[in-house]
Amino acid sequence: xxxxxxxxxxxxxxxxxxxxxxxxxxxxxxxxxxxxxxxxxxxxxxxxxxxxxxxxxxxxxxxxxxxxxxxxxxxxxxxxxxxxxxxxxxxxxxxxxxxxxxxxxxxxxxxxxxxxxxxxxxxxxxxxxxxxxxxxxxxxxxxxxxxxxxxxxxxxxxxxxxxxxxxxxxxxxxxxxxxxxxxxxxxxxxxxxxxxxxxxxxxxxxxxxxxxxxxxxxxxxxxxxxxxxxxxxxxxxxxxxxxxxxxxxxxxxxxxxxxxxxxxxxxxxxx
Ligand SMILES: [Zn+2]
Ligand SMILES: [Zn+2]
Numbered sequence: 001x002x003x004x005x006x007x008x009x010x011x012x013x014x015x016x017x018x019x020x021x022x023x024x025x026x027x028x029x030x031x032x033x034x035x036x037x038x039x040x041x042x043x044x045x046x047x048x049x050x051x052x053x054x055x056x057x058x059x060x061x062x063x064x065x066x067x068x069x070x071x072x073x074x075x076x077x078x079x080x081x082x083x084x085x086x087x088x089x090x091x092x093x094x095x096x097x098x099x100x101x102x103x104x105x106x107x108x109x110x111x112x113x114x115x116x117x118x119x120x121x122x123x124x125x126x127x128x129x130x131x132x133x134x135x136x137x138x139x140x141x142x143x144x145x146x147x148x149x150x151x152x153x154x155x156x157x158x159x160x161x162x163x164x165x166x167x168x169x170x171x172x173x174x175x176x177x178x179x180x181x182x183x184x185x186x187x188x189x190x191x192x193x194x195x196x197x198x199x200x201x202x203x204x205x206x207x208x209x210x211x212x213x214x215x216x217x218x219x220x221x222x223x224x225x226x227x228x229x230x231x232x233x234x235x236x237x238x239x240x241x242x243x244x245x246x247x248x249x250x251x252x253x254x255x256x257x258x259x260x261x262x263x264x265x266x267x268x269x270x271x
Contacts (some may be wrong), residue, residue, distance in 0.1 A: 003034025005268040006239050010226025015056040016043040023071040025232035033236040039081035048089045065103045081106035088148035107257035110154030121165050135170035142177040146184035156224050159195040159207035167203045186219035191255045196238040197228035213249045222255040
């Protein structure tokens with residue numbers, strides 16, 4: 001098997017209620033495919049709703065932090081970072097800030113899985129797309145993404161154009177929405193994730209689109225790389241397909257984090 005020589009900063013654990021496998025298996029798979037560094041980034045407890053199939057409970061957070069420490073101790077040959085994926089829900093910023101400060105995270109990813117209370121990326125909620133004005137939905141999504149960047153809570157914005165997950169897109173050009181959002185992301189100094197998870201979803205594309213990523217590069221926005229693995233076999237999944245995209249757009253490095261300080265790793269040369 002060809003070694004990836006990349007990083008995967010987006011992996012879940014059974015704590016979130018919809019992933020499978022032991023954390024040791026994720027780490028072993030990372031070594032198997034030749035990753036040079038990984039980060040666990042399980043779903044932070046949802047504060048606005050109760051749903052144990054979407055995220056860990058608040059009481060589980062210290063256990064998750066401990067478990068990342070345990071797997072790290074078992075794989076000294078592999079740098080393993082402590083990350084977390086946090087839903088950005090307006091109005092919960094102060095609570096999130098104090099809860100996040102209780103643990104020594106290496107990086108915090110902000111995500112949008114809800115737009116004004118609707119879990120738009122959950123297949124159980126697909127009926128919410130019926131009759132909806134998609135341009136208004138996308139406008140609101142990218143406005144919230146800008147809000148998330150400006151909240152100061154996050155180092156990285158995960159799967160930044162997740163709103164395309166099911167392939168429902170406005171007919172109108174959305175570049176203006178991207179520009180407005182990314183001006184705010186750049187000013188806030190937050191990175192965005194390039195995620196191969198979209199390749200496994202109905203949309204069948206990497207998050208974000210090439211057009212979006214070009215606008216990121218124009219603004220000097222850093223990128224991280226992740227698979228959003230929910231099972232060991234997905235660790236590093238199709239990251240080699242993100243590499244030509246990153247190169248085409250002009251990126252020669254990806255961001256990595258330790259104790260919330262950003263550094264960069266050069267992307268491997270060649271095909
Ligand atoms: Zn997510
Ligand atoms: Zn995720």
